[in-house]
Amino acid sequence: MMLGAKAADSVTKFDERLMTLVEAMTTQAAIAQTPKGLLWALNKARLYRYVPVRPAGQRHPVPLLLVFALMNRPYIMDLRPGHSFVEFMLGRGYDVYLLDWGVPGPEDKNLKFDDYTLDYLPRAIRKMKAVSGAEEFSLLGWCIGAILVTVYAALRPDAGLRNLLLLTAPLDFSKPEKITFAHWVGERYFDVNKVLAAFGNMPGEMIDYGAKALKPVENYIGNYVKLCDSLENPKAVESWHAMNTWVTDNIPMAGATFRQLIVDLYRNDRLMKGTWMIRGERVDVSHIRANLFTLIAEADHITPPCQSETINERVESKDKELLRIPGGHIGIMAGSAAAKTTWPRIDQWLSARSRKLPRR
Amino acid sequence: MANEQTNDGNASEATDAWRQVRDAWLENWAKVMVEAVNTDAYAKATGTLLDSYLTASGPVREAMEKVMLSLLAQLSMPSRADVLGVAERMTNIEMRLDDMDAKLDRIERLVSKSPMGTPAGRAKKRRQ
Numbered sequence: 001m002m003l004g005a006k007a008a009d010s011v012t013k014f015d016e017r018l019m020t021l022v023e024a025m026t027t028q029a030a031i032a033q034t035p036k037g038l039l040w041a042l043n044k045a046r047l048y049r050y051v052p053v054r055p056a057g058q059r060h061p062v063p064l065l066l067v068f069a070l071m072n073r074p075y076i077m078d079l080r081p082g083h084s085f086v087e088f089m090l091g092r093g094y095d096v097y098l099l100d101w102g103v104p105g106p107e108d109k110n111l112k113f114d115d116y117t118l119d120y121l122p123r124a125i126r127k128m129k130a131v132s133g134a135e136e137f138s139l140l141g142w143c144i145g146a147i148l149v150t151v152y153a154a155l156r157p158d159a160g161l162r163n164l165l166l167l168t169a170p171l172d173f174s175k176p177e178k179i180t181f182a183h184w185v186g187e188r189y190f191d192v193n194k195v196l197a198a199f200g201n202m203p204g205e206m207i208d209y210g211a212k213a214l215k216p217v218e219n220y221i222g223n224y225v226k227l228c229d230s231l232e233n234p235k236a237v238e239s240w241h242a243m244n245t246w247v248t249d250n251i252p253m254a255g256a257t258f259r260q261l262i263v264d265l266y267r268n269d270r271l272m273k274g275t276w277m278i279r280g281e282r283v284d285v286s287h288i289r290a291n292l293f294t295l296i297a298e299a300d301h302i303t304p305p306c307q308s309e310t311i312n313e314r315v316e317s318k319d320k321e322l323l324r325i326p327g328g329h330i331g332i333m334a335g336s337a338a339a340k341t342t343w344p345r346i347d348q349w350l351s352a353r354s355r356k357l358p359r360r
Numbered sequence: 361m362a363n364e365q366t367n368d369g370n371a372s373e374a375t376d377a378w379r380q381v382r383d384a385w386l387e388n389w390a391k392v393m394v395e396a397v398n399t400d401a402y403a404k405a406t407g408t409l410l411d412s413y414l415t416a417s418g419p420v421r422e423a424m425e426k427v428m429l430s431l432l433a434q435l436s437m438p439s440r441a442d443v444l445g446v447a448e449r450m451t452n453i454e455m456r457l458d459d460m461d462a463k464l465d466r467i468e469r470l471v472s473k474s475p476m477g478t479p480a481g482r483a484k485k486r487r488q
Binding site: 040042105106119123126127130180183184186188189191194198214215216217218221222225301 | 389390398404407414443444448451454458461462
């Protein structure tokens with residue numbers, strides 16, 4: 001009798017765990033829940049302003065614009081209630097804006113870095129300045145978003161950019177032997193023109209495969225083993241579910257932008273060599289004068305530290321800091337430790353530089 | 361009762377031991393794989409695979425495109441290129457609208473800064 005009850009209990013437990021596993025792997029988590037309003041739209045790009053949680057008098061006067069990569073969804077910055085960078089920054093009194101690049105369609109295959117940095121970004125910034133009434137602003141770029149804001153900061157140093165924050169920024173491609181992606185997309189083995197002739201844009205699935213193949217065992221096996229091990233821990237499952245929702249939500253990258261990324265940056269390191277031409281203007285990072293905060297993830301396999309280490313030496317900014325944080329490319333901002341390590345450090349640096357300056 | 365607890369304890373110990381072995385094996389395997397994907401041979405293999413796929417699927421894709429193009433033309437329907445052209449024109453119109461929005465914002469700002477932009481300024485003008 002006792003044995004029967006125990007067996008029934010085991011079956012029920014197994015059933016519950018199986019249901020949790022299937023649900024976590026096959027459904028979408030409730031993510032990006034922080035209230036926001038749409039301010040501006042152009043083609044697929046959208047500018048949002050998060051609803052401030054502090055009264056105007058208690059907020060920093062310098063607004064913060066978040067710019068994420070082109071080939072992933074930006075809601076990683078607002079992953080889930082209780083564990084959201086946006087929510088954290090709102091709580092610390094920032095006026096937070098988010099530029100969502102959207103999903104490029106076949107008609108966007110000719111969009112280049114030139115368009116993103118000299119059309120979309122300046123227009124979104126103009127709207128943010130008009131709405132906030134601020135003349136100065138802060139820009140936070142993460143991953144490819146960091147390339148975009150770096151180019152903008154170099155080409156438009158007088159546009160009112162006070163603070164520039166670069167997170168896991170792939171800017172320096174001078175050490176290809178340390179960059180796995182550089183091996184794969186080298187001229188010998190990867191025909192970028194053939195790929196783009198076939199697909200137009202770089203398919204999200206291929207980008208996703210590339211990112212996951214850097215650490216195949218962790219991404220294709222370890223990730224699911226981790227979930228199986230934590231099925232009886234609802235918090236861990238919730239966290240895994242939210243992250244999996246983001247990881248599996250892949251978007252393509254505009255073809256011409258992808259070509260520039262491979263040819264101009266990965267193969268020829270034109271940004272740091274100072275030979276990158278964006279709509280006829282040479283991008284010279286030494287023109288950057290904004291206060292600069294560079295954040296490196298020590299265990300980043302997508303953007304190895306060597307890609308972000310040199311930027312601080314190259315800019316003209318007088319106020320600059322480079323911080324290394326243990327963790328991976330996404331983990332440092334969205335991992336379970338981010339709220340205790342990375343976010344407070346960003347706030348600490350930014351709050352001191354987001355105060356109203358005395359009139360000259 | 362004591363036997364049951366001992367059995368549960370043994371099962372838990374066995375599971376923990378199995379997990380340790382599994383994790384150690386996964387860790388080693390992960391290291392080997394990371395090294396493997398960093399080699400020239402891996403880059404060459406994936407490049408060759410992708411190239412073969414594109415070479416094989418290219419003619420099929422082109423043939424399909426030609427067939428679709430003539431079919432759409434016969435049905436008097438717009439082709440993919442036509443639709444994409446319209447989408448590009450829409451973006452250009454959006455750009456122009458955004459330029460106008462910027463100009464309006466500038467005008468609004470100038471008006472609000474001028475004496476005529478405030479109710480007191482307008483009342484003064486009326487008195488004059």
